[in-house]
Amino acid sequence: xxxxxxxxxxxxxxxxxxxxxxxxxxxxxxxxxxxxxxxxxxxxxxxxxxxxxxxxxxxxxxxxxxxxxxxxxxxxxxxxxxxxxxxxxxxxxxxxxxxxxxxxxxxxxxxxxxxxxxxxxxxxxxxxxxxxxxxxx
Amino acid sequence: xxxxxxxxxxxxxxxxxxxxxxxxxxxxxxxxxxxxxxxxxxxxxxxxxxxxxxxxxxxxxxxxxxxxxxxxxxxxxxxxxxxxxxxxxxxxxxxxxxxxxxxxxxxxxxxxxxxxxxxxxxxxxxxxxxxxxxxxxxxxxxxxxxxxxxxxxxx
Numbered sequence: 604x605x606x607x608x609x610x611x612x613x614x615x616x617x618x619x620x621x622x623x624x625x626x627x628x629x630x631x632x633x634x635x636x637x638x639x640x641x642x643x644x645x646x647x648x649x650x651x652x653x654x655x656x657x658x659x660x661x662x663x664x665x666x667x668x669x670x671x672x673x674x675x676x677x678x679x680x681x682x683x684x685x686x687x688x689x690x691x692x693x694x695x696x697x698x699x700x701x702x703x704x705x706x707x708x709x710x711x712x713x714x715x716x717x718x719x720x721x722x723x724x725x726x727x728x729x730x731x732x733x734x735x736x737x738x739x740x
Numbered sequence: 741x742x743x744x745x746x747x748x749x750x751x752x753x754x755x756x757x758x759x760x761x762x763x764x765x766x767x768x769x770x771x772x773x774x775x776x777x778x779x780x781x782x783x784x785x786x787x788x789x790x791x792x793x794x795x796x797x798x799x800x801x802x803x804x805x806x807x808x809x810x811x812x813x814x815x816x817x818x819x820x821x822x823x824x825x826x827x828x829x830x831x832x833x834x835x836x837x838x839x840x841x842x843x844x845x846x847x848x849x850x851x852x853x854x855x856x857x858x859x860x861x862x863x864x865x866x867x868x869x870x871x872x873x874x875x876x877x878x879x880x881x882x883x884x885x886x887x888x889x890x891x892x893x894x895x
Contacts, residue, residue, distance in 0.1 A: 630773040631809070662780070662798055664805040665864050693798035701802065701867035 612637050614644055620721050621645065621683075624656035624714075625667075634670045641674060645683045652721035653678055656714045658689030668703045675708045685709060688717035765823040765836075770808045779808045779820050783835065786822045790831045790893050800833055800891050803868040807837040807887055810864055815839025815885055825890060832873075832892040840884035847877060 611633055614623040621644055625637070645653065655674075660667070675685045688711040698705065711717035715725065768779050783804040787797040804820065811818035818839030825832045844850045851866045865887075869875040872889040879885040 628777055630777055632773050661784075662802045662805060664802050664809070665867065666805075666809060691798075693795040696795050697798045697802045697871065700799065700870050701806075702870070703867070 614641060616644075616648055616650070617723070619648075619650050620652040620654060620718070620723065621648065621650045622654045622656075622714075622718075624658070625660050627659045627661050629660065629667060631666055634667055638670050638674045638677075642677045642681070645678055645681050650683050653683055653685045654714060654717045654721060655685065655687045656689050656717075657687055657694075658691065658713070660691070660694060663690075663694050663698055663703075665701065665703060668698065668701075668705060671708050672705060679707075684721065686711050686717040686720055688712070688714045765821040765834075767819050767821045769817070769819055770812045770837075771817040772812070775812070776805065776808050780805055782822060783820075783833070786824070786833050790824060790833050791895065792833070792891075792893055793895055796891065796893070796895075799871040800835075803871040803889055803891075804835055804837075806864040806868045807835065807889065810887075811837050811839040811841075811885075814844075815841030818884075827892070830892045830894070832890050834874075834888060834890040836886065836888045838884065838886045843881045843883060843885055844877070844879040845881065847879060 612623060612626060614621055616622075621641065623637075623641065625634075641653065644650065655671070657663070663671075671687060675687075678685045686709050687705070690710060709720075711720055719725070766782065768782055769775055770779060780801050784797060784801050787800050792800065808818075808820050811820070816839065818837060818841070821836040821838075823834040823836070825834050851869065865877075868887075868889060872891045874888075874890040876888045877885065878887075
């Protein structure tokens with residue numbers, strides 16, 4: 604838990620999509636810094652899509668929920684579409700019981716489906732080194 | 741101990757009361773973001789120790805996070821005590837969150853969804869109540885707030 608001032612969470616760019624993921628040990632300060640930095644990156648990199656993987660988040664409380672909701676709204680105002688992917692089932696159950704619906708936040712079952720929704724498609728290719736050989740006779 | 745101006749609200753507590761049934765509690769300070777992470781870890785460990793399933797673990801840790809954040813944002817810092825009560829063969833986890841802040845002036849409003857004076861979505865207190873089996877608030881203007889919540893292992 605070092606470097607609180609600087610950004611702890613990497614944000615990668617793939618074409619016009621920014622890809623990032625939230626870590627389990629997400630404290631309020633890191634969440635706020637992350638939201639600010641991601642919003643800036645959307646503008647400077649002219650991103651049209653953002654994928655946030657949350658598969659490592661073990662809980663989402665009202666603070667994180669609010670951060671995700673605000674982030675989605677700010678991104679939309681900047682012309683980018685945010686997809687939050689990979690929510691764990693116990694987290695979804697708990698969020699509903701808390702009374703939080705993440706209204707306005709688009710979600711996907713996992714990162715792959717989220718990327719597909721943002722226009723990225725996985726082209727199946729045979730793994731390297733594998734040659735197809737038809738047996739003759 | 742009832743003083744004037746004091747407000748209490750909550751479900752009746754389990755018959756096992758008076759410390760006899762509650763396992764020795766560990767107390768953690770909540771004054772910073774980092775303390776909140778420490779509390780979540782400790783509460784997670786307590787739920788695992790009590791044999792809670794993954795969904796129940798998530799419920800209790802989330803409730804702890806809401807209540808502990810309230811204590812340091814609205815209450816100016818406080819403590820979280822974790823205990824292991826037993827009742828009729830069931831094991832549970834009880835969290836008692838104390839602060840010495842200004843107290844909650846309107847408890848009904850604070851428990852209603854959408855009520856917020858701070859940084860959350862206004863679901864903290866009411867939400868934490870829904871995530872736990874027992875919920876008790878004791879708040880007094882100028883003297884602080886104590887919230888005690890329990891979830892039983894129903895598996």
